[in-house]
Amino acid sequence: MMLKSIFAHKNLMFGGTIVVLVVLMAIAAPLLAPFDPVFDADLMNSEMPPGGEFLFGTDTNGRDVLSRVIHGARISLSVGLVTQILNTIIGVSLGLVAGYMGRFWDDLIMGLTNIMLSIPVIVFALAIMAALGPGLINLFIALGLTNWAYTCRITRAQVLSDKKKDYVKAAKSLGYSRASIMFTQIMPNILGPVLVIATLGSAEAILLEAALSFLGLGAQPPTPSWGGMLSSARDLLFVAPWLSIFPGIAIFVTVLGFNMLGDGLRDLLDPKSVGATKLGGVR
Amino acid sequence: MSAENREAPLLEVSDLKVHFGEASAPVKAVDGVSFSIGRGETLGLVGESGCGKTTTGMAIVNLVKSTGGSILFEGREITSIDHLSRAEQLQLRSQIQIVFQDPFSSLNPRMSLFQTLDQPLKIHGMAPQDRRERIDMLLDRVGLNPAHASRYAHEFSGGQRQRIGIARALALNPKLIICDEAVSALDVSIQAQIINLLIDLQEEFGLSYLFISHDLAVVEHLADRVAVMYLGKIIEAARYDEVFSAPKHPYTRALLSSIPVPDPKGRGEERQTIKGEMPSPFAPPSGCHFHPRCPVVMAKCKVERPSLEFVDEEHQVSCHLSTKQADTSLGTPKKGELA
Amino acid sequence: MMKSNIPNSTDLTCAIKVVDLHVDFATAGGVLPAVRGVSFELEQGETLAIVGESGSGKSVTALSIMQLIAKRTGRISSGEIVFDGQDLLQLDEHKLREMRGNAISMIFQEPMSSLNPLMKVGHQVGEVFRRHLKVDRAEAKRLSIEMLRKVGLSAPERRYNEFPHQISGGMRQRVMIAIALACRPQLLIADEPTTALDVTIQGQILDLIQDLKSENEMSVIIITHDLGVVAEIVDYVVVMYAGQVVETGYAREIFEQPRHPYTKALINAVPKLGLRTRTKQRTRLEEIVGTVPNLLALPAGCAFCERCDYAQEICSTSAPSMEVVGARRSVRCHFDLTKKDRHHER
Secondary structure (H helix, E strand, O other), rough: HHHHHHHHHHHHHHHHHHHHHHHHHHHHHHOOOOOOOOOOHHHHHHOOEEOOOOOOOOOOOOOHHHHHHHHHHHHHHHHHHHHHHHHHHHHHHHHHHHHHHHHHHHHHHHHHHHHHHHHHHHHHHHHHHHHOOOOHHHHHHHHOOOOOOOHHHHOOOOOOHHHHHHHHHHHHHOOOHHHHHHHHHHHHHHHOOOOOOHHHHHHHHHHHHHHHHOOOOOOOOOOEEEEEHHHHHHHHHHOHHHHHHHHHHHHHHHHHHHHHHHHHHHHOOOOEEEEEOOOOOOO | OOOOHHHHHOOOEEEEEEEOOOOOOOOEEEEEEEEEEOOOEEEEEEEEOOOHHHHHHHHHHHOOOOEEEEEEOEEEOOOOOOOHHHHHHHHHHHHHEEEOOOOOOOOOOOEEEHHHHHHHHOOOOOOOOHHHHHHHHHHHHHHHHHHOOOOHHHHHHHHHHHHHOOOHHHHHOOEEEEEEEOOOOOOOHHHHHHHHHHHHHHHHOOOEEEEEEOOOHHHHHHHHHHEEEOOOOEEEEEHHHHHHHHOHHHHHHHHHHOOOOOHHHHHHHHOOOOOOOOOOOOOOOOOOOOOOOOOOOOHHHHHOOOOOOOOOOOOEEEOOHHHOOOOOOOOOOOOOOOO | OOOOOOOOOOOOOOOEEEEEEEEEEOOEEEEEEEEEEEEEEEEOHHHEEEOOOOOHHHHHHHHHHOOOOOOOOEEEEEEEEEOOOEHHHHHHHHHHHHEEEEOOOEEEOOOHHHOOOOOOOHHHHHHHHHHHHHHHHHHHHHHHHHHHHHHHOHHHHOOOOOHHHHHHHHHHHHHHHHHHHHOOOOEEEEOOOOOOOOHHHHHHHHHHHHHHHHHOOOOEEEEOOOOHHHHHHHEEEEEEEOOOOEEEEEEEHHHHOOOOHHHHHHHOOOOOOOOOHHHHHOOOOOOOOOOOOOOOOOOOOOOOOHHOOOHHHHHHHHHOOOEEEEEEEEEEEOOOOOOOOOOOOO
């Protein structure tokens, strides 16, 4: 049943396959990569075009681009994962408190959310990075603390509608404490939409990481990060285009994969979505 | 069942008020309601939507905060439970339970049948082995298959879901169950099953019910006493047979005569419909709230609000006509009068 | 009302005839046969009730007449719906649109969701006049106010300018009736028209439907689960169970002498108003054990077999067919309840 409906959703299938492949690539990076992404530098092989020993060519320092792209998946995925875990925990907790406690808490949290939403994430992240300094850990913090507003809003809206349902009234009358109503009763019911947002958010975070690394604020060289690779290939776009093309494709495909997976999950979790059965000859 | 226990009622509600909104212009959802329920007794609370019957029920279990009056349960003040300790609150919660109308929204979709019954028992500190035994007993009593305990709410039919709701209400061994339109959303054939189940459980566990419903035929079948509400107030209360054979308030009469009876032989008798609709509690009429729709309205009704008075040992009515003359001969409303 | 005693009355007196209607729905679990060969005839000026519980196919049957089945998931797979000498299922979308709201109208259970929340109620009535009668704005307004007055709205000039959320549920149902009856349809289909309403309002709405029916000489199909409503205003009854018609007959016959065990059980399952007060004791309600069968996995024999008090071996193996047992009276049961030789209850 479940499997059948997963196959019926093309987005889910396609996006899921991409994401699984990227994850496998990240896990098996040392096995897949023909060279070490950092230490196999040989200035004799500097800026070799794709082909032969180096399938994707080499960069200015003579490192294999293919190996660096493969290892770059680790950075991108960990950015997606870590930031979304942080965002989800913050967003869901704040949303639950705002929606369930109401009054003062609601005003406070929604005010904060609106402020977060009115400042572009990249500007916010830049400000944090400026204060903390560049680096991967700081990037996690910057992106993980700034992008929870949507999760919070969706959670709050869901809590407001679930709060009125009889099962919550029943829980109250059975003596459940406030915390257990929020976390054991209501929360499981909002994880579906939150998962969708987290998946779509991963794609956004991967793009942001690339952008911040491009600006020189993300993972520091020689760490192989897709955004960082693009950044250092900036001046060589016409001389050695493969330096930009391959990390660019990697970002594009991964982000596309996460976005399609997110859309697919949304369709799958939507109770109104129609089953797979087809009727022949509708009159 | 009703008369003997009147001295020591299980629940005693007096002058209960639930007002919403600004203190200067409150919406009086419940406005001075008093009644009591004895042990093993069923009180039917009837009225049209918006009359405050559900709010009354919710105030008793503290899901709605009351703004006035008092609620005594076994002689203990429970109007507000905020000042009670957690242990006292839990103890009280276990005594009064609710069964809801909608069998779909009343169960948590992410919890299995077992979890639905297990969690409340756990909160109330029962050991795992005892919990399992109790759950098996509950499922057996409400007619559910214990083999289905791992299923989720959406895997059950509406009638089965209502049985789950009843099992959950029974789990903590309560003395009073508030049935808020508990059979209204069910199909006719399922409704009969649930009504019979409620009667059986009452006999077995000595439960008291506050049976809130708009369906008078069901209330007549279940209730020992009946209270009729209109716009936040009780306008008539008596034993079930009194209400159904000799209703004294014009509204109760109108309510009874507007029910279509499932027997085409009675079609010749004109159905009496009352004009208009229940006014909004935002702008209640002056005097007796029912006067704009009343077929026997007098000048006095428009200015002076009647109080709920005993016209008989067990029969209370809030109407100027009934209190003036014990035996009333009220006129009948004309058919087809519309708003 | 005059009723012809000739079975299979001629098309002259026939308001609508449904013949062997089948409707399927696509679900995740497979093709669901919601309506399985429903046939009935409605005479001019008659009120017919389709009675059944949820999942019986009664609403789907009504929606099929209007052809309002969602095309994405549902399909009328076979059958005929003869109205005014033509098969509605053969009409193109343009002709259908002309017919809907004009010759055949429908009102629904939930008047709030069937009215447009952003449009003044008067305009929603007026739109019908403008579309079907091609009158101008001023004339449409005049006709709408007149129509709103006719359905019993107080101060129709004021109501004309109000939005659906500003009026009560009973008034909204009156507005729906005004919209449905604006073009004096020959047939009104009412899907649970009073289920969402309070009992005092229900009486008013039933009276209104009755009054407008005789005034406009229309025929009415009421979809309901409430036997009280049936007894009150219905002439002819079609009882449905699991997508099939199990019994038909005039209301009086159905109540006095139900022939199908399901019909009998349905009548006995509801508490009778006044019975306990009269007898001073509580008679146990007759339960119909179990639940309706899953339409995706129907039993081989009679669909009611598992819940039936009278079921015999044959019931679980062979599905009974519809037997004509009198003038416009038929039953789908191996053991007609009125037959004398069947006292072996299970």
